[in-house]
């Protein structure tokens with residue numbers, strides 16, 4: 301099949317990572333279009349019902365995180381998720397190091413994901429964070445940041461597994477930016493099935509007259525009007 305002719309690693313390597321860097325620096329997010337085939341999306345979606353793959357399941361309504369359910373994968377992660385997590389990480393490190401250098405928030409990130417995870421584990425963050433989320437009609441996800449301890453990687457990814465306006469309506473991906481002492485602005489995205497969005501987990505630097513300042517970013521999902529929306533979230537740090 302065409303889609304599987306290129307390995308996932310190949311597809312990751314062939315992305316325009318300079319453009320991703322520009323987008324992340326300029327806007328705090330970057331869309332990789334059409335990375336996963338429809339079959340790969342289906343294979344990921346069906347994982348949702350395989351209980352043995354998960355370490356915990358969260359009813360979002362119960363915690364007032366929204367309406368819907370998500371499940372955190374256990375180690376070992378499903379192969380596609382593992383490959384994307386370790387495969388995308390090194391391409392994001394230069395931008396991550398640029399962010400923390402100008403914001404002076406961290407010493408910087410190692411070039412390999414294994415080394416970064418060892419650091420998380422050493423700091424007591426040992427639980428895997430990749431997750432799969434499912435929203436039905438009326439489902440939504442309140443604006444949040446996925447921080448699970450002091451150690452974090454400044455970017456994360458979402459894999460969009462359903463096609464908007466075919467499988468579901470509404471359920472847009474929403475990001476907000478909070479500038480210091482100003483009101484928030486929002487970006488609303490409706491990526492296609494198979495797209496991967498990379499975005500800022502907590503702050504992005506903006507160059508002002510007195511040097512760089514931090515803009516806090518949050519993300520969430522607007523209400524699903526009909527159908528079912530399933531997504532996989534890949535967070536690069538582990539959790540307490």
Ligand SMILES: O=C(O)CCC(=O)C(=O)O
Nearest residue numbers: 433446458521531532533
């Ligand atoms: O369902 C979505 O698109 C949002 C998922 C999310 O919040 C995450 O992956 O961190």
Ligand SMILES: [Fe+2]
Nearest residue numbers: 445446519533
């Ligand atoms: Fe999230």
